[in-house]
Amino acid sequence: xxxxxxxxxGSDNAPRSEVEGAVQAAREYGVRVTLVGKxxxxxxxxxxxxxxxxxxxxxxxxTIAMDEQPSVALRKKKDSSIRVAADLVRQGIAGGLxxxxxxxxxxxxxxxxIGSVPxxxxxxxxxxxxxxxxxxxxxxxGANVTCRPHHLVQFAIMGRLFSKIIVGVxxxxxxxxxxxxxxxxxxxxxxxxxKTLKAGFVDFIGNVEGGDIYNGRADVIVCDGxxxxxxxxxxxxxxxxxxxxxxxELSSNLQAKFGALLSQQSFKRLKxxxxxxxxxxxxxxxxxxxxxxxxxxxxxxxxxxxxxVAKEFAENQVNExxxxxxxxxxxxxxxxxxx
Numbered sequence: 036x037x038x039x040x041x042x043x044x045g046s047d048n049a050p051r052s053e054v055e056g057a058v059q060a061a062r063e064y065g066v067r068v069t070l071v072g073k074x075x076x077x078x079x080x081x082x083x084x085x086x087x088x089x090x091x092x093x094x095x096x097x098t099i100a101m102d103e104q105p106s107v108a109l110r111k112k113k114d115s116s117i118r119v120a121a122d123l124v125r126q127g128i129a130g131g132l133x134x135x136x137x138x139x140x141x142x143x144x145x146x147x148x149i150g151s152v153p154x155x156x157x158x159x160x161x162x163x164x165x166x167x168x169x170x171x172x173x174x175x176x177g178a179n180v181t182c183r184p185h186h187l188v189q190f191a192i193m194g195r196l197f198s199k200i201i202v203g204v205x206x207x208x209x210x211x212x213x214x215x216x217x218x219x220x221x222x223x224x225x226x227x228x229x230k231t232l233k234a235g236f237v238d239f240i241g242n243v244e245g246g247d248i249y250n251g252r253a254d255v256i257v258c259d260g261x262x263x264x265x266x267x268x269x270x271x272x273x274x275x276x277x278x279x280x281x282x283x284e285l286s287s288n289l290q291a292k293f294g295a296l297l298s299q300q301s302f303k304r305l306k307x308x309x310x311x312x313x314x315x316x317x318x319x320x321x322x323x324x325x326x327x328x329x330x331x332x333x334x335x336x337x338x339x340x341x342x343x344v345a346k347e348f349a350e351n352q353v354n355e356x357x358x359x360x361x362x363x364x365x366x367x368x369x370x371x372x373x374x
Contacts, residue, residue, distance in 0.1 A: 036067050036089075039345045040120035040129035043072030044098040045136025046333045052135070054080040056338025061089035063339070066346045069129055071095050071120040095119040098136075101331060105139035109147065117141055121148035124324045131325030131345035133316065135333040141326065142178045142319060149324035152358045157182075158321035159190045160260070160328060161197055162267055168251025172198050172207075176317055177264035177328075184227040187211075187257050191232060191239075193320050194255035196360045200353055202254070210243035210253030212262060217242070224259065232257075271330075316341035318348065320357060325349060 039060075043053045050072060057068040058081075067089050070077055074094040081090060095116040099108040108115060117136055121144050123129035132149070134141045142158065151158050159175035174194050179186060191209050198207035211229055213221035218229055220242060232239040243253050245266060258266070285291050316329035316337070325348045327341045348354065 036065065037130045037346050037349045038067040038069055038123075038128065039131050039133060039342050039349075040069045040071055040093070040123040041338065041342065042116045042120050042132070042134035042136050042141075043070040043077050044095075044116040045134045045141075045331075046329065046338070047101075047135075047331050048334065049135070050077055050080060052333055052335045052338050054084055054086075055335030056333075056342065057090050058084045058086050059335060059339040060342035060346075061087065064343050064346055066342060067091070068342060069093050069120075069123060071123070072098070072116040093119060093123065099140045101137050103137060103140065105137065105143040108137070108140045109143050115140075115144075117144050118148065121145055121326070124149050124326070130349035131327065133327045133329065133338065133341045133345050135316070135329035135331055135338065135341075138177055138328055141328050145319055145322055145324075145326040149322050149326060151322050152361055154361050155189060155193070155321035157186050157189070158319045159193060160263075160317040161194060161320050162263075162317045163202065164248065164270070166249050166251040169204075169254075170202050171248065171251065171254055171256055172202065173212075173248065173256045173258070173263055173267065174320070175258065175260040175263050176267045177260045178319060179260040180264075181261070182224065182259040184224060184231065187224070187228045187259065188231050189321075191255065191257045192361070193357065194257060195238070196357050197318075197320055198254050200351075200356050200360075204254045206238055207254035208238050208240045208252075209255045209257065210240050210247065212248075212256050212258035212266070213242040213244065215242060216244065228257075316344060318344065318353075320354075323354065323358065325354060 041057050043050045046052050057070050061068050069091045071093045072095055095114055097112045097115040099115045117134055120132045124132050125148050157179050160178040161172050161174040162176045164171050172194050174190050195207045198204045213225045316327040319326040325345050327345045329341045
C-alpha cells in the first residue's frame, strides 16, 4: 500500500483540514497516510476522527509560518513538518509529499532533500485547469518568481511531457503566455523565449493571451512563476465570484428559485469542474520524487484530493517516466543554451 506523507501543520486551517483530509483519503482511496507535525496537537484530533491504522503520526517539533523566508526556514528549522515529510520521501518510507504550507519553503526543501532531475535547473509548479476542450497545463504557477529564458524553455519541455503522461494528450500544443499573439509582443523575457521555442523542439503555437487559458487553444501554457501565480489566483477569485453571483441571482425571486431547483444537478457538476479543491494541488515537476503543493486555504476535500494525486503519481511512476523522457531528449533540448 502506498504511503503519502502529509504536512499536518501547513494550511490556514491546520491541522483540522489535514487530519480530516487524511482520514477521508485513507478510507476512500486505500492509501496509507503519515501525518507529520506536533504530536500533542495531531494525536487528539486523530483520536477524535477515529483515524484507524491507515493513518500514522510522525512527530515534528517545528512549523514553518507562511511569512517566513524559505532560505531561513531551510537553514534553521531542521525538524519542521515539511522537512520531516520530505525526509520520509527521500528515505523511500513515503511515496510522496503533500503540503498546503509555505510554497517557497516546500519548494526549497523538496529540491534540497528529495533532489531534482539532473537536467532540470528549476522544478516548476504545474496546475491542471479545465478548458472548453478538456484540460490545459499551466506552468510555472508560483515556484519561480524570477526566471531566465532557458528556465521557461525547460518548463515547456516538462509541461509537454506532463501533458502527454498525465493528461493523455498525444501531441500537446505549447503556448507562451504574453500580452499579444504577435511575435513582437511581450517583454524581453517572452521575446527571447519565443525565438527558442519557435526554433523548435516542441509543438509551439506561438504566444497566447490570458483569454486563451480556458478556451482550449493550447494544451500547455508556459510563463514565469510570478505571472502564472497571478493568473491562477485571478482565475480562482473570478470563479468564486461568479458562483456567488449565480447563487444570489438564483435565489432572488420565486421564479429563479424554481429554475435553480430544476438545474440543481447541472450547477453541482459545474461547481465540481471549477472548484480548485477537486484538483487537490499542483505537483512540483522536475524532482526525483513526488511533492504536491496545495493552496494555503485548502479545506479537507482539497487535502484529500491532493493525497489522491500523489497516490496516482506514485502508482503510475510519473516522475520516473518524466526523468526517462528527459534523459532521452537530445542535448539541445535537455540543456538549452542559457540566455
